[in-house]
Amino acid sequence: MHVHRRERLVLLVFLIPSLLLLVVFLAVPALWAVYLSFTDRSLSGEQARHFSFIGLDNYLSLFQDPTFYQSLWLTLVFVFLSAIVGQFVLGLLAALLLNRKGLRGDALFSAAILMPLVVPETIAAYAWGSMLAPGSYGMANKLLGLIGLAPLDWLQQQPMAAIIIMNIWRGIAFAMIIFLAALQGISPEILEAAALDGAGAWQRLIYVTLPLLRYAILLYMLLTTIFTFGIFGLVYVLTAGGPGTETQILGIYIYQTSFRFFQLGYGSAAAVVTLLIALALGLFYVRALQTEGAT
Amino acid sequence: MIQAQQSVTQRSTKRVSRTRPGDVATYLVLAALSLFCLIPFAWLFEGAFDPKASLYLQLPSRLTLDNFERAFNQSGALTLLVNSLIMALGAVVIVVICASLAGYTLSRLQFRGKRALMYGILLAQLIPVTATIVPIYSIFIALHLVDTYQGMILILATYQLPLALWIMKSFFDAVPPEIEEAAWTDGAGRFRAIYAIIVPLALPGVSAAALFTFINAWGEFTLPLILLSSQDKLPLSLGIYRSFQAYYLVDYGQLTAMSLLYMAPSLLFFLVTRRYLTRVTVVGATAG
Numbered sequence A: 001m002h003v004h005r006r007e008r009l010v011l012l013v014f015l016i017p018s019l020l021l022l023v024v025f026l027a028v029p030a031l032w033a034v035y036l037s038f039t040d041r042s043l044s045g046e047q048a049r050h051f052s053f054i055g056l057d058n059y060l061s062l063f064q065d066p067t068f069y070q071s072l073w074l075t076l077v078f079v080f081l082s083a084i085v086g087q088f089v090l091g092l093l094a095a096l097l098l099n100r101k102g103l104r105g106d107a108l109f110s111a112a113i114l115m116p117l118v119v120p121e122t123i124a125a126y127a128w129g130s131m132l133a134p135g136s137y138g139m140a141n142k143l144l145g146l147i148g149l150a151p152l153d154w155l156q157q158q159p160m161a162a163i164i165i166m167n168i169w170r171g172i173a174f175a176m177i178i179f180l181a182a183l184q185g186i187s188p189e190i191l192e193a194a195a196l197d198g199a200g201a202w203q204r205l206i207y208v209t210l211p212l213l214r215y216a217i218l219l220y221m222l223l224t225t226i227f228t229f230g231i232f233g234l235v236y237v238l239t240a241g242g243p244g245t246e247t248q249i250l251g252i253y254i255y256q257t258s259f260r261f262f263q264l265g266y267g268s269a270a271a272v273v274t275l276l277i278a279l280a281l282g283l284f285y286v287r288a289l290q291t292e293g294a295t
Numbered sequence B: 001m002i003q004a005q006q007s008v009t010q011r012s013t014k015r016v017s018r019t020r021p022g023d024v025a026t027y028l029v030l031a032a033l034s035l036f037c038l039i040p041f042a043w044l045f046e047g048a049f050d051p052k053a054s055l056y057l058q059l060p061s062r063l064t065l066d067n068f069e070r071a072f073n074q075s076g077a078l079t080l081l082v083n084s085l086i087m088a089l090g091a092v093v094i095v096v097i098c099a100s101l102a103g104y105t106l107s108r109l110q111f112r113g114k115r116a117l118m119y120g121i122l123l124a125q126l127i128p129v130t131a132t133i134v135p136i137y138s139i140f141i142a143l144h145l146v147d148t149y150q151g152m153i154l155i156l157a158t159y160q161l162p163l164a165l166w167i168m169k170s171f172f173d174a175v176p177p178e179i180e181e182a183a184w185t186d187g188a189g190r191f192r193a194i195y196a197i198i199v200p201l202a203l204p205g206v207s208a209a210a211l212f213t214f215i216n217a218w219g220e221f222t223l224p225l226i227l228l229s230s231q232d233k234l235p236l237s238l239g240i241y242r243s244f245q246a247y248y249l250v251d252y253g254q255l256t257a258m259s260l261l262y263m264a265p266s267l268l269f270f271l272v273t274r275r276y277l278t279r280v281t282v283v284g285a286t287a288g
Helices: A005-014 A017-038 A057-063 A067-100 A106-118 A122-131 A138-145 A159-184 A188-196 A201-212 A212-231 A232-238 A250-260 A263-294 B002-019 B022-050 B068-075 B078-109 B113-122 B129-142 B147-173 B176-186 B189-219 B223-229 B237-246 B253-288
Strands: none
Touching: A005 B002, A005 B189, A017 A159, A017 B078, A017 B113, A017 B129, A017 B147, A057 A138, A057 B113, A057 B237, A067 A106, A067 A159, A067 A201, A067 A212, A067 A250, A067 B022, A067 B129, A106 A159, A106 A232, A106 B022, A106 B253, A122 A138, A122 A159, A122 A201, A122 A232, A122 B253, A138 B022, A159 A212, A159 A232, A159 B022, A159 B113, A159 B253, A188 A201, A188 A250, A188 B022, A188 B237, A201 A212, A212 A263, A212 B253, A232 A250, A232 B129, A232 B189, A250 A263, A250 B068, A263 B113, B022 B068, B068 B078, B068 B253, B078 B237, B113 B147, B129 B147, B129 B223, B147 B223, B147 B253, B176 B189, B189 B253, B223 B237
């Protein structure tokens, strides 16, 4: 569409407020995190104002710190079991079932599945605090009782399982939305043709539907990994990283070192590691979008 | 299109009349998933009205509103509610203004580096708060924004801006430029045409962006945890957390009552936005 030179200038000015916010509060902080990670700045006291450049020291100590490795490992386990396996399998299952023709009550089912994602994360954490409460009155323990198992003190004995189950519960809906949209893009003729050729339901799923979903699956995997790496509040409110450091995922590690132990420089080094992971996966994701957009 | 719809309805009416072998299993699995998703909420709804609320889901002996009364009288729920509203609505105003302006330009104007800018915005949406919170704290100290409403509003808006920009661009893209051009030939200038024609047509986009911003800002926990300190400025997310972290013996009636109060707008939003939810998520996830 034709644009006059003067209009062009006004339209470019329209971009300024947004760019200003994104630069000042997103781009600058991301770069500043890299800078801080090379200093010994602390949150308070003398070193808050007079800090010095210490090169790679923060990274060297970070990679010698067993609690950092532990936290990196816990984060990987958390991402893999809750997002890559749990949310993916249940979300895809929900999408496949809700996509069946002639299903009644699909609006009710999807509303129920969306609820955990819609409420604030602190609410989700409180709800699971009650679900996983110790003793035989806790809901999770009642379920264990039904299959004849002894009650657990979940947050003390199985804290990782606790936060993984909670996060699966919260994220089924995201996978469901992505896959339902992708499934609705598959023309029924393809599946009907496969059925006419004698393919059973399982064969249609494995050889027709899933290959057609591979792009949606790739995007979902990248996004959910990035989002799950960044989780903080959900887990912090339920366990505060404990008992000890048993659920101290990366977000909590950064918070503890920076704002509890006041080592801003050191905390920033851990933040930069998170940032690099997010950006690397993010660039891969943008590339995937571009290549798929081209075909 | 109409033909396709007809054939779908025909197919589905035909299928409803007879039960397929997988149907029972389908309903059972969906019911189990729904139950798994809903059960954790039961305690919040029960405890809020139970005079003897505990950490466990139980049958209440009678129902009461006392828990809500105590939440307002003892825990300052009203202040928390007002703070949450100020911050979330403030963020909505800023995001709607910024994203409408920039969204229009991104939709209509071709300029060098636009593609890179769009993907940069998409990437910005993926940066976790935890990765930038330390420098944000430093910037807030430098700009004297720590513990202020203005600071919270700006930072909440920034974090919602990338998604809102994509939403607005996609809604403007859906308005054909021909409609605008027709208005110009009728003698209206570009900016008059935007006001008279584009704004009404893009209104669903604005409301989608506004609702998503509101609800994400409303639920934010990490940013206020680090950037606010005065008790009288805390939003609900943090106020509830702080008041129940402080006591050894928790008043579960109050905790659940305040939680219901806090999640009510989210549920309301959910009812309003169900029709946008899929589209916005897909726009945010697949860039179109």
